[in-house]
Amino acid sequence: MARQARQWRVGAAGVAVLGLALTACGGAKVGEDSAGSGSGDSASCGTFNLAVNPWVGYEADAAVVAHVAEHDLGCKVTKKDLKEEIAWQGFGTGEVDTVLENWGHDDLKKKYITQQKTAVEAGPTGNKGLIGWYVPPWLAKAHPDITDWKNLNKYAANFKTSESDGKGQLLDGDPSYVTNDEALVKNLKLNFKVVYAGSETALIQAFRKAEKNKEWVIGYFYEPQWFLSEVPLVKVNLPAYKAGCDADAAKVACDYPVYDLDKIVSAKFAKSGSPAYNLVKNFSWTNEDQNVVAKYIAVDKMSPEAAAKKWVDANRAKVDAWIK
């Protein structure tokens, strides 16, 4: 017993010496060098809660706005990765200040802007959103007439899959997206069946594979979207959109309208006088701008921060117009 106690004392002493030795050769201490690097006066702006909806184009918007808010306005930006529904819900609970790229969503506007009055509009982003049916480029080249909807029935048999019950398959993606496809197929009397891929990942993978292996695929897609810089899908022309032709969801027989993507902010944030609100209100850029940043993120695999910095450094004049 005594021997054991002695061993233990020796062990403890050894550990203590080891500890001291390590301490002595230490190195830089935590917190020592960080005093100077804190970014100036964040008092005027405070915290800016930015929702980030799950698609790359939105991420590009958010990265650039966050970069400018942090570096030019000294805000503390908190990005929150959320689906649209939950982001809008956050306006009421005070957890979200801004949604930067809203695609229509009249139902949400009615609920949160008109009824609950927790959100307000903050103008367009300058991006035009296109929704429609797309085919892979090889198909459009091999059968140029396929881009007219009237010829779709002619090719319906080629689009058959194991899921489509003997009809042509029209592939739809993420259920969050605005779609009239079931009604369109019915009202345009197309011999197609809408098959729900269920996610954007599944949809992109289907188009990528189709272009590579020259397979027949037609499906729902939208732009601006980073994937189009990898595979430039071709849009099929449906009967032209006229104001009001989509009023009755069950009777739609026309193409989707061009969406002016817009910004939504919480009512509280709009009244706060925060410089971040002014930035959001003035923020506006083109589809090409967004595609550049989205390509940095998705294809070149840059971090959103690095991508935003690269674009902001190259487009200082545009940025200055937002923060004057």
Add this chain to the structure above:
Amino acid sequence: MAVVMEKPGTTETAEPPAPVKRERKVGRGMLVAGILVGWLVLFAVLRGKQTLTLAAADLTDLHRWFNDANDSIGANRNSNPLFLYFFNEIRLVIDNLVTFFQGLISQPAADRPLPQIGWLGVVGIAGYVSWAVGNWRVALLAVAGFTFMGLQGLWQESMDTLALTVSAVLVALLFAIPLGVWAGLSDRFNRIVTPFLDFMQTMPTFVYLAPLTLFFLIGGASATIATVIYAAPPAIRITAHAIRSVPETTAEAADSLGATRRQSLLKVLLPMSKRTVVMGVNQSIMAALAMVTIAALIDAPGLGKTVVQALQSLDVGTAFNAGLAIVIMAIVLDRVTTAASAREETARRSSGRFVVWRRPLLAAGGVVTAVLVYLSHTYVWAAEFPGEGTTGSSIARAADTATTWAQDHLSGLTNAFRDGITNGLLNPFQALLTDSPWWLVGAVLVALGTVLGGRGAGVTAAVCVGLLVGTGMWSDSMTTLASTLVATIMVMLLGIGFGVWMGRSLLVDRVLRPSLDAAQVMPPFVYLVPFLALFGATRFTAIVAAVVYAAPVAIKIIADGVRNVAATTVEAATSTGCNTWQIITKVQLPMARSALTLATNQGLIYVLSMVVVGGLVGAGALGYDVVAGFSQGQLYGKGLAAGLAIVLLGVMFDRITQAAARRASA
């Protein structure tokens, strides 16, 4: 993970009287065949009538009512005292708990640019605790595992995930252990609580994710609560099971010595069931880790976010790297808790000499750990993980190369396989289920339940069929059911094949087990992207995803069952001249019959828990309805109804297979 989840059976169901039993035994197979033939005949006559189909955008009154209820909660949130004084308080407590752990290991805390304890300290603590509760082998594993996460360039993300997991498991256990003990002591409470646990485990998380953020706001608290809902049930069930399996005689001995109820609980029941209770903790941790990517959808920090973000641009490599970190964390935590539960056993048996040696060593280890923690608190080199995470980028590149190769070289083969299964098995089966009148399928289900599981199971099936019709999701339920059953058949084929192989050879078991663990905790979308490239967005892809997730459970259960067949029996068979094939088919599998039924039961439940993931890759039906409900306000009620339908399918098949299992072993 090492021990399968065992559901304590409700043993008190009355067995049918003896004469009836004899009669049934003669004709059970015939009866099932008769029912199926009758179904086919009526199907041919009545095809396409009263199928209760509902188009993708159509709603029933029930769905609208759910929508209204959801909306009114949202609108009254700020004036309702229930929110102001109840939910907000809960949120505060849990938020503080999460923030505390994050400040400790993952996020900048107070006035520091780094967390309180750096990587060196965390690795030290992980090693020390693993050694103290387990053994030196798992301690080495823990140190290696945690260091590897750092090398992957994912230190902070991993620590965020760990902080969230630890908070969720703590909260879960706080409720689960007392409730489990209660359910173990009282049959009545056990009967009341079981349906709730079924509900918590099979209700798809997507259904309550959005309402949770309404109640507890976006962030740590909601993510933790979502995780707790899923992670608590296994701990409750296993604790109850542990208390129940303390031998009757022991408990009686304590009573006869004059112990009070409280004494016999604290001094006899709890200590004797400690080993199994630790397995409950283990299952709770595994369930919590399974929620990592889903919680990321409501802004939970950590590895899940990395996975979700990488997949937006189909960056499989990065997603795989983060998924691998989740797998490693799961394996470390699993092995440590398993070792801890084994230790409870050895510690009780071992002599005093061991204890004398152990104390000074523990103290010395404690001092070393304290020094490491101090260093990592003070010095930057010990606080921030050094290096750029180059290991992570190489892993990501390798994963990318592997997926590209598979996509380029295998797709010809896979298409034929897919079309074969879809046209040969799935489509006819689905047509039979969806095109039969609802009352015909319902009657078949009730009849099969009664024949296979007895009157009790028949009644449950009838109630579930009635409620399924009530949800308005009948047709979609039948589509999902067809895929589910096809997936379960594939799971059982794999389960028997690999299970027997693993059960007969310890070496095979050692080699295969880590990949099985990985298949269970790797976030599904990581391997689904290459599957999508191979099989397209189809029901078949969804089936494959479910098989990958559910097969490991079935394999493990069957392997255990085969191994538990007494060695003497196998020897006896060998000596009578049986060859290997005969031993497997005539001795080992029949004797492992109860393991086979348990594997079917768990296989089905695990397949059902993948229905929603299936909806994301082309399965349509209930899975898609749930996802759509999560994404679009006007479909919320329909999504909720679809979630309920999944629960009902789960409960119905769970009860039927369990009753059948009890009959098989009786």
